[in-house]
Amino acid sequence: MISLNVNGQSYQVDVPSDTPLLWVLRDILHLTGTKYGCGIAVCWACTVLINGQADKSCDVTVGSAAGKTIITVEGLADFRLPSEPIGTKGMGQKLQEAWIAEQAPQCGYCQSGMLMQAAGLFLEQRHPSGGDINGAMKNVCVCGTYQRVKAAINRASTAV
Amino acid sequence: MNKPTISQATAVDRRKFLKVTGGFLLALTLPVATNRALADTSIPANATGTAFIRIGADESITVLVGGGEMGQGIYTGLAMGAAEELMVTWEKVKVEPLPAIASWLSAGSGGIRSRLPTFLKAGAAAREMLVSAAAQTWGVPVASCQAVNGTVKNLVTNEVLTYGQLAPLAATLPVPAAPVLTPAANYRIIGTPAARPDLVGKVNGSAKYGLDAVVPGMALGIVKHAPVMGGTLKTTPSVPSGASAVVPLGATATNPVNNAIALVSWLPGANTWGLMETMKSISSNIWNTPANAALLDSNVFKSQAMSLLGRGAPFIAEQKGNVDTAFASAARVLEMTYTLPYLPHACMEVLNCTVRMTPATAPFTACEIWAPTQAPSSVLTTVSAVTGLPKTAITVYPMFMGGGLGRKFEQDYITQAITTAMAVGRPVKLVWPRSEDMTRDQYRPMAVTRIRVALDAAGNITGWQNRHVSPSISAQRRTTPLTAHDANATEGATALPYNLPNRLIDYVQHMSPIPVGYWRSVGYSINCFAVESAIDEVALATGADPLTLRRQLLSTSTDPLAARTLAVVNAAAAAAGWETTAVPAGRARGIAVGQAFGTIVAEVAEIGVTYTGGVPTNFTVYKVACAVDCGTAVNPNSVEAQMQGGIFHGLSAAKWGELKWTAGKSSVTNFNKYRMTRLSEAPVITTTIVNSGAAMSGCGEPGVPPIAPAVANAYAKLTGVRVRDLPFFPGATMGG
Numbered sequence: 001m002i003s004l005n006v007n008g009q010s011y012q013v014d015v016p017s018d019t020p021l022l023w024v025l026r027d028i029l030h031l032t033g034t035k036y037g038c039g040i041a042v043c044w045a046c047t048v049l050i051n052g053q054a055d056k057s058c059d060v061t062v063g064s065a066a067g068k069t070i071i072t073v074e075g076l077a078d079f080r081l082p083s084e085p086i087g088t089k090g091m092g093q094k095l096q097e098a099w100i101a102e103q104a105p106q107c108g109y110c111q112s113g114m115l116m117q118a119a120g121l122f123l124e125q126r127h128p129s130g131g132d133i134n135g136a137m138k139n140v141c142v143c144g145t146y147q148r149v150k151a152a153i154n155r156a157s158t159a160v
Numbered sequence: 161m162n163k164p165t166i167s168q169a170t171a172v173d174r175r176k177f178l179k180v181t182g183g184f185l186l187a188l189t190l191p192v193a194t195n196r197a198l199a200d201t202s203i204p205a206n207a208t209g210t211a212f213i214r215i216g217a218d219e220s221i222t223v224l225v226g227g228g229e230m231g232q233g234i235y236t237g238l239a240m241g242a243a244e245e246l247m248v249t250w251e252k253v254k255v256e257p258l259p260a261i262a263s264w265l266s267a268g269s270g271g272i273r274s275r276l277p278t279f280l281k282a283g284a285a286a287r288e289m290l291v292s293a294a295a296q297t298w299g300v301p302v303a304s305c306q307a308v309n310g311t312v313k314n315l316v317t318n319e320v321l322t323y324g325q326l327a328p329l330a331a332t333l334p335v336p337a338a339p340v341l342t343p344a345a346n347y348r349i350i351g352t353p354a355a356r357p358d359l360v361g362k363v364n365g366s367a368k369y370g371l372d373a374v375v376p377g378m379a380l381g382i383v384k385h386a387p388v389m390g391g392t393l394k395t396t397p398s399v400p401s402g403a404s405a406v407v408p409l410g411a412t413a414t415n416p417v418n419n420a421i422a423l424v425s426w427l428p429g430a431n432t433w434g435l436m437e438t439m440k441s442i443s444s445n446i447w448n449t450p451a452n453a454a455l456l457d458s459n460v461f462k463s464q465a466m467s468l469l470g471r472g473a474p475f476i477a478e479q480k481g482n483v484d485t486a487f488a489s490a491a492r493v494l495e496m497t498y499t500l501p502y503l504p505h506a507c508m509e510v511l512n513c514t515v516r517m518t519p520a521t522a523p524f525t526a527c528e529i530w531a532p533t534q535a536p537s538s539v540l541t542t543v544s545a546v547t548g549l550p551k552t553a554i555t556v557y558p559m560f561m562g563g564g565l566g567r568k569f570e571q572d573y574i575t576q577a578i579t580t581a582m583a584v585g586r587p588v589k590l591v592w593p594r595s596e597d598m599t600r601d602q603y604r605p606m607a608v609t610r611i612r613v614a615l616d617a618a619g620n621i622t623g624w625q626n627r628h629v630s631p632s633i634s635a636q637r638r639t640t641p642l643t644a645h646d647a648n649a650t651e652g653a654t655a656l657p658y659n660l661p662n663r664l665i666d667y668v669q670h671m672s673p674i675p676v677g678y679w680r681s682v683g684y685s686i687n688c689f690a691v692e693s694a695i696d697e698v699a700l701a702t703g704a705d706p707l708t709l710r711r712q713l714l715s716t717s718t719d720p721l722a723a724r725t726l727a728v729v730n731a732a733a734a735a736a737g738w739e740t741t742a743v744p745a746g747r748a749r750g751i752a753v754g755q756a757f758g759t760i761v762a763e764v765a766e767i768g769v770t771y772t773g774g775v776p777t778n779f780t781v782y783k784v785a786c787a788v789d790c791g792t793a794v795n796p797n798s799v800e801a802q803m804q805g806g807i808f809h810g811l812s813a814a815k816w817g818e819l820k821w822t823a824g825k826s827s828v829t830n831f832n833k834y835r836m837t838r839l840s841e842a843p844v845i846t847t848t849i850v851n852s853g854a855a856m857s858g859c860g861e862p863g864v865p866p867i868a869p870a871v872a873n874a875y876a877k878l879t880g881v882r883v884r885d886l887p888f889f890p891g892a893t894m895g896g
Contacts, residue, residue, distance in 0.1 A: 144807065
């Protein structure tokens, strides 16, 4: 049994420890917001936060994620930066609102990963520059939402 | 699950109200034009579109929409039309997917343009019936009543009744045959940037794509096809440790040969990765390799296509004037040959389908399908054919698509999943791993195009000849040979708006064993590259400015689209500052224009080139100025998004997109060998919407074609190198 902490909830899963976290989230826990794109750590569709670090869940074994704090897109609404006190609007909600305000998603499939990548970026850089955004947002989007994603990140950066 | 909320009723009668508890449902059908003949014979040429509007006793207003949502905004545009005529705000309207039996294909950029008139009329009809119900209730003339924001107001007494209150009486009234439509000048909603209702679920993880389907008790399965294209299954392997079943796939009534297997597990802890690992333990000896495998090679395909340029019996696609005379008297002839590779769709969401048969084992009485599909109605036909069940016993749940791009119109993955579920006697989610999605696509056809241009002594174009050689999508889907040109292959090469009085466009079919399919914008993306590159080559050869040449060819043309095309070209040029803003040092601009599905798009790309060891190895697109005339933009927000999407799709393909074949195996098995544009490489795109007022036309695809020639034209100007063979940079890879 492997113990996982996902979005503040504890789970026990009985799978080989080398199973990628992605497939435990999707196929075992049915947290399907995290997406499968390539399975080879290229496209970042499967991005989640692990101990505050955005990472590709297809490239992280469930064994190595055990005991760590995992946040998926299903938990994004409750995500807040250390500088955002309880009772104020957190960055997760700011990101979601900014994404809607800019009407960023098209098919939407890569957007969970985009949002979690952006959340990770804000943990590192409270007001990311254009260069910071370019460097962090490696997620592949076939629909070409990049321009609106950039605008949404900038909007979230200044949201209160 | 996005369950359809109206029953699987087949009795959706023409012009009839279906009463629902406490409210009413209006179903209205009008003839609509279909824009292209698709292979699916279940959709007649004169297919009808149906608009459904439900007014609830709780004041809810729901518009039911068919097709499939893949990012194109199908759940927005049509419902905007209904809201417009119902005199309610956009925020008041909910959108739900139609059940498959009343649904339609999402293809040919036709989702909104072909059906909006029906939705407008349905909204107006419902409004007039609600107003009539109020007039009856108050005993006043209809003229004394007015629909206002979800209510009807008595203009004499100022009394108000809500739509919910009026719905039961309205449901008993006749449907007006010719409801009065709102003049376009008075539109409150159409033409405004309406928010898409599907985005909330797309930012919190609750939106369910096909791959997200979870059915109680379901098994998981993955597909593996014969590793060599055309290969077949020799022996069904025994079930390996770590799985529960192996199901042979691919046999049909007319061809009892399998070409794939499903590996299925219902063991505790079953997961997709575990199945992919287990699949590796199955010996490759189970597959037969086709005898012609060595010929399934991109070099062979290319030499075949090149030889077909000069021989064979072409089908004439378009002929005007006298090309022979024009070339015989030409002062100068330019001849250019352009080649384009096979391309996969590479949707972010791999193919998948979930099936539940009821009962789990035969004889079956019902079947439910959860699938990402552009063609819910075709899925219904497929399920009925495979299971023998009547369509009324089949439910297709609409799921979001993680991209469709023309691939999720096909039925192969649906058939496989049904076969698997019937074989294992339990619900199954069947998934194509990324490697299968890339190596068993139905690819954009490769193409070779030779354009010859006759010029007079002054450099004017006097003759235009375009021979196009490519596999035929439509011919591959039927048993009889072509008897005329394949319009999907030549679209974008024919009907050019330019003043080209002597022209001959013909087509030679290239028989190819590689399966080909509909790739976003189909023939247009191929032919626009050749045509608009060639026009630029004429400009360079004659010393003309590429913009000036296009203006001249359009302003002297009698083609019905010439004036609109000229306006779009001018709008893009103005937005790019072609004549007003100097190009920064080290950059160049290129322009191209194309029409697809009735929509005209011009794009100006401003690029700079990266050199490694003196050789151009990459280019950066800094800006794209896009102008689009789709007649009337229903939702400018979506039009802009679709233009951006089309530009990225076309740009990635032009720079890096290529899938080669060696001994029947694809060179691309995953994204690491299929580079796509990333955010850090994204140009700033401006979209200028030219509302010409012409007939409405689609936007999902027309943004794609002009970007490849626009960047090729800029590249030629900047480097002196004319790229006629796509992609620009073959063999590109992509890391994490």
